[in-house]
Amino acid sequence: MSTTDIKIPAPGKPWQASRSDKLKSFLTVISAGIFTFILVNVTPLKGKLAYFILFFISVIVFEYIRQRITRDSQAAKDSVLSTLSILGIVLTLIPIFSIVLTVFVKGYKGLHWQILNKDMALASVNDPIEAGGLLHAVLGTFLLVFVALLISFPVGLLTGIYLTEIRGTLSRPIRFLVQAMSGVPSIVAGLFILSAVIYPITNSLSGLMGSLALTILMIPTIARTAEEVLKLIPDDLREAGVALGATQWRTVAMVVVPAAKSGLLTAVILGIARIIGETAPILLVTGGADKTNLNPFEGSMGSLPFYIWKAFLTGGTEQSIARGWAGMLILLIFIFILFGSARYISGRRS
């Protein structure tokens, strides 16, 4: 008897749902749907809400009964939790899809080919859409974010390095404070810049003030992400650096930080995503302009959030609403790009 005659059992996955299991749960959901449909049409209940609630209740009940009959009461109770957890995730997803869909459907009406070529210096929000664009807003947002990044990246990185490299006695309280700082309401950041810089010193609103306010919101995000990233660098590298005679400064600057380069880029991107749509401090301290202004140190500066805010609140016509949604669309696209690149970078690393 040769070895080829021995039957090797095919590897199975008995814990996974089999095809008939999947079919049965699918049928349960379908029958619950049909039941809901009948119920809504027979009883006075009506509307999307009634469909939604009744559908979920009937799925829970049907699934409970099915499990009760085919298995036992424990399995039946278990099925209630699994249906409820699916309800939780569905309720989380509905707003996401609704928001993204709304922005794309309403936003594209306000787009035109010259939108990134014109500013609103000669147009009011109620003018025809082709009359103006959001050049000033996009440039303003870029400048605000860039200047904020120049300040907050070094500070955030130093905080991260303190928490991972120095590991001093203050590590715990500082971690605590960074966390607390990430909860500072954005309007308070604006008020702080007003009270600390604008009223006592400059007495004028400008892009730089906006950047300073955004810095306060950006530092905790960068610091926390930088800490996470630096923590991932293996201690072997640090020890190797020190063993080769490097000082701690050289080890950190030439080994640890370069090794964490892509992670730190992620930190920057997440920091930008955090502040790019921040509105409340922008409204308080940048002044908000309709004209392109490339000097962050002088004169009021426009930005995407301000553009959207102004279009929605001062307009009221169809054009202004379309403008607002178009601005929102551009802002959302920026966030998508930032988020996608952050995921791409961190995905490539692991």
Add this chain to the structure above:
Amino acid sequence: MALLEDRVNSVPAPRELTTKPRRSDQIFRFVVTLGGMSSLVILGLIALFLSIKGIHILNEKGFSFITESRWEVVTDENQEVIQSTFGIGAMLVGTMLTAVIALFVGVPISILGALYLSFYASGRVKTFLVSLIDLMAAFPSLLFGFWGFFVFMDSAEYWAKLINKYLGFIPIFQVPTPIFERSPFIAGLVLAIMIIPIVTSISREIFAQTPLDRIQAAFALGATRLTMIRAVVIPYGRGGIVGGAMLGLGRAMGETVAVYTVLNVVYAVNWQMLFGAGGNIASLILLKFGEAGAYEVDALMAAGLILFLLTLVVNFAADFLVNRFGKRGR
């Protein structure tokens, strides 16, 4: 011989052994520590400068700044303040009301969603959903605000009418006049949607820290997922979830733009959450700032200080809970 002697002399003296860091390291440590202290410095400066501007208002008004529910300032033709009443009582009530509604709606949904992500979903579905929810956490509040105003309001108004019709005998669901638009209820729901991604991701992290051996022990003893979650995951993560909910509370209390757009900011104490009037401290600041004179700005700074301290306390408590209970199993 002379050559050899030269050689011997040129051997460097043994380096002095010391644990004292070099000059460059001392500078490095100093700079990094300075950078690390930035969060402390900034938080301190925020408290300091808001106090400098606002403290005289708090001194003048005393305790009534918190309890009083009027915000009026009377000026003569030279913009001199004749008489003023500042009190954030109504807005404090509004802040609490909207934040509590947000927690009441948002936290159960987040916990259920996090349970799904941690114990039911797997593979690509999980990765996709997690990144989608992380993405939602990065949506600006402006977006939530205007979506809430233009899209969500209609449905929410309809739900508010239903609640009022069938549960109207409960005092908080009553309305003085049938105005259901722009109510604290709707603002609370929008805030709930805003905090769901945050609370979900924190709960997921907490659930992920449940020791695997205990989970497997529960399954080995014949537990279903429900009994496993009830016996292992929930007792283990309870404190962390409370902490996550409080982080959501902090975010909901400090929210400005979304509340300002969705809620009809009216300066009066309103407990009836379905009625279209209310506000929170942050939206008050934004509303009054535009037309405020110097004296009123100081009062707004004082309100900002109170809001800052409030969110700071909530965040400290939240962080304490998350760290205390979240890291226990590691």
